[in-house]
Amino acid sequence: MKLQNRTNRRRFVQGAAVGAAAVGASWLPTRTDRIRAMQDSFDWKQFDGGQVRLILNKHPYTESLLPLVPEFEELTGISVPEPLILPEAEYFQKLLLDLSTGAGEFDAFMTGPYVHWSYDSAGWTEPLEPFLADPNMTSPEYDEADIFKSLMDANRWDLTLGGGTGQGSQWAIPVMVETYVQSFRKDLYDEAGIEPAVTIEQWRENNAAVTSGDIKGIIVRGERGGGMTGTGFISSFRGYGGVVLDEELVCQINSAEGVHVAEQYCASVRESGPEGWANVTWYEGQESFANGSYGQYMDCDFFNALYDDPDKSAVAGQVGFAHCPHAEDRDPFSSLWTWALAMSSKAQDKNAAWYFLQWATMKEQMLVATVEGRNYNPTRASVFDAPEVQATMAEWANGTYLPVVLANLGGFATLGWSPQPEQTFVSTRWDQALQEIWAGDGAQTALDSAKEDIDAHLVDTGVRS
């Protein structure tokens, strides 16, 4: 009965949020209004007859953007053939093949900082700041300053290995940002009389305290190469003061902080986590938490859109958010990832491609993407602050979503990795070390070995001497 009441309350809260979003959506200008308003202030027909070929990741942003594409075609006269859309793993393989062979099949694509570092240094991406700075190419209404500076900076890099982010060329424009949090079952935590952890030791204790019967305390990504170290783990590692590569690009994952966090993290997963952890993908974690099998999933903040959806989740209305564990004497830390739009340096028609990038990242489109397409978290301040967006996010995670995510975006969240083109090797080798620790190897031994391999690889590939 009590559960029924809770469910009803959750449904009401969800309904209210959806209703607020719907009301918000009704305030959005119509398609014709949008086009007319945009045509008044800028020559959008300058490249009439052009074409932009897209490859996009299967993502809420893509899903929200596609229905708007006919507006772009009407506004500019630039045609957009049906884009190729693939899930993440296949998407990056296909994109890499196109960029690395110079085939030039796609003019614009989705990417993010850690990935496009290797594209940027290889010359596969087109710098965007010349377009942004040119009043003939960029509408006066574009308002670049409205995009969170930290997120623009995350996609800006001067190609200096190990540093230089926030400087140099703008390689991509962010359209979505995710930070990392402890998503926990508030009802289970209340029942156990515990608060979300601040330190990694408390985190381990909490996970053990919630583990009971069919419910386990924690699930985190465990698949090697699947972002395993890149979300919650690196956030805690950095929250203890660890750095992956120092200024000389020497690997430091086996530092005292690194060993400590890895030991506690892997021990907790072994004690209170899934049995086949080494195969857990991001979506298995997401689904398993949403079906009520785990007390916590430390991963992306925006996954909450699923957790609080009563039609798809068994834990709607029971979730709370907290920052990833960190040292008591340090601020919380969250790594971040932005999906961003970039242009291929082999683009057939760079002007038309820029027009698409510009249009797709303008306030109007970003607002529609967020309100109608549930593209959270938005990267423009105006969209983030929009009443309908705030109404939705304010309800999430029992009201804890917004404060935690805002604090992350307000300063706790920054790039967790140092910029260099061998990022995939570094993260994957670190993943392997964590799997070894989880399987019973000593943390110091496993991380020492990983450090040696990473250092050797960075030397072999010329990233450092």
Add this chain to the structure above:
Amino acid sequence: MQAPVPIAGSGSRPPPSTRPGMSRKARERRNHALLHIGLIIYFTVSLMPFVWTFLTSLKQSRDVAAAPLKIFFQPTLDNYRAVLFNQYSDDSALARVRVDIPGSFMNSLIIAGGATLLAMLLGNIAAFALARYKMPEREVYAFFFLAFRFAPVFVFIIPMFLIYQEIGLYNTHLGMILISQVIAIPLIVWVMRSFYESIPPELFDSAALDGATRMQMLRQIALPLAAPGLAATAVLAFIACWNNFVFPFLLGAKQTQTITLATITFIGYEEVAWGMMTAAAIVTIVPELILAMLVQKHIVRGLTYGAVKE
């Protein structure tokens, strides 16, 4: 002379035929029952993934991810409605990015069907030549065909990608049919070769005396005699081409997207649409299943036909 009496605990037992309490018929029945139980267990285990896939295709999102596992649930045909008729519920993000399963299905039919026809034509000629005619380095040629199967696909896929881009075969049905020969021809050559070798050479000698050309021998003698093998090989080649993922993924795009590729696009950040994905998987196996059932007797006969030489 009195037969020795077994001593309890001595370890000596009467031979099975003289064991008291179980007749030969009863033992046969018992063995038969055990065999059946074993087969039932084997088939249950083998069929479980298919049953699981089918049941998942009838579930709603929440039932798919439910814990503990839901054995009993309210079945829905929504997933099939979505994949067969592109009818997605309006609140679904998939309604915006429709995964065009019917279109992809047609692409698969064109590519796998076209590739099988072409490979049967070319592969049979090669197989017949390798089986019936002495030529220098014959085994080297035969191995050459097999070598395509040894080579990891990534050894040649990147050069092929560049060549396809250059000559305009990228993302075309013809391009997909041609690259699928890499899968189909070795299979056809090696399977059909053994069929042609098992046909008595006297038949060909007589035909030669009557003035038949090599193509006539193939068309009028070899092919009719190897019909069961042809059916079996064609089905196997079709299945291999139908299931291929890498070629349409790397050498194709939206216009040539096959059903194997389209099926994975149900993975999204907002949710993995397992129900629709499994419904698409069920749709995917239907043509293979129908084909296999139609030529089932030929497959069994065909695959054992050339095994024993007279």
